[in-house]
Every structure is written in structure tokens, then in C-alpha cells.
Amino acid sequence: QVQLQASGPGLVKPSETLSLTCTVSGGLITSSSYFWGWIRQTPGKGLEWIGSIYYSGSAYHNPSLKSRITMSVDTSQTQFFLELRSVTAADTAVYYCARLEASPFHFGVLAYYMDVWGRGTTVIVSS
Amino acid sequence: SYELTQPPSVSVSPGHTARISCSGDALPKTFAYWYQQKSGQAPVLVIYEDNKRPSGIPERFSGSNSGTMATLTISGAQVEDEADYYCYSTDTSVELLNWVFGGGTKLTVL
Secondary structure: OOOEEOOOOEEEEOOEEEEEEEEEEOOOOOOOEEEEEEEEEEEOEEEEEEEEOOOOOOOOOOOOHHHHHHEEEOOOEEEEEEEOOOOOOHHEEEEEEEEEEEEEOOOOOOEEEEEEOEEEEEEOOOO | OOOOOOOEEEEEEOOOOOEEEOOOOOOHHOOOEEEEEOOOOOOOOOOOOOOOOOOOOOOOEEEEEEEEEEEEEEEOOOOHHHHHEEEEEHHHHHHHOOOEOOOEEEEEEE
């Protein structure tokens, strides 16, 4: 049974870069069937999809965050990563990593959904 | 930006049927998914591709999607079903792919 665990610094200063790691166990991060993604949850905005990455490095990004995020994968360590630049208090959230499964094309629309979630890690942006 | 709209709260008595709605303009042409989140825990997928149940999810959970409304139905709700429920779907209003969650519905079973 695949498991994911997000980890990060806990506290980040405004304007700095938030770096998070997700460690995958019990499954292959190089599986051709899945993307790997990040989601965050804030009291004000609820759940927000951040982005998703394939083991090859192909990625999808939330358009509202695209300019500030970089995602990467280390297949040898079965880890994937998120960097969020120029953080503000609005980036304070619980950050989750997840495995994403693809749905069949439906009316020509592509969809990926989170079928396995890791425990979240809390990030507070404060000076 | 695209929004999926859910009622903030729904209440149901144990053993009765709870229905949670999710409305969105793109739902006629996109799949709806549903997540259950209990306090302090990560979300869990309970319905995918409108009406499919993942392994391990009780049969009392079902989903439908018609027009601009997707619905999660819990038939014979149990106390342990008390949680927040979120719908999730594709935003087709932008050129770049984007996926969004509804604002969540707090289900109270009492």
C-alpha cells in the first residue's frame, strides 16, 4: 500500500522560499500510471490544488501559483519536491502531497484526481 | 475564476439519507469527485468519476452528476460519517489545465 509523507520547515519568513519534500513508500514513483501532486488547505480558502508532476518531470501548475512554484522529482530517492517563492502570510497552510490517478478523457477533458493522500505538514509564514 | 459551490452545512439524523450538492458550470462536461475529511486528518476519496466508489468505501456512499449539479448521497448515514465533504472537478474556463475544490460542506449526524 503506497504511503506518502510530506515534510518541511514548519516556519518560513515572509518573502523567503518554502521548500517541501514528499517521500513515497510502498510504491514506485516511476510508475507510468500516476502523477504526484501538492495540495494545500487554509482556513480562508479551503483546499487548493497547487500542482502535479510526473516522474519524467512533466508538470501541471495551478495558474494562480505558476509564477511562484517549482516542482521536481528525485526518482532514486522516491521523493518529489515543491518550492514556493516569495511567500506571504496567505501561504500559511497545511500542505499535503498526494498520488494522482488519471481519469479517462471525458468530453475531451483531462482529469487527474488524488487517490492517496499523505499526512499534511503545517507551514506558518511569519517573521 | 471557476468555482464549485457547496452548501456550508448539512444535518441528518442517523439512519437517514444525506445529500450534499456541488454546482459548477463545467459539470455537464467534467467528472465530479468527492472527498471526506475528518477532523485533523487528510482527505479521503469516497467517490470518483461521478459515481464510482473506491475499494473500502461503504456502499451507502453514492454519487451522481446531472447538468450543472453533482450530488453526494449517503444512504443511512452513520455517526462516523460526520465530517467535511469536498467536491473536486476540472476547471475548463482556462487554457491551462486547472483543478478546483468546492468550499466544503460540514455534515453533522445527530
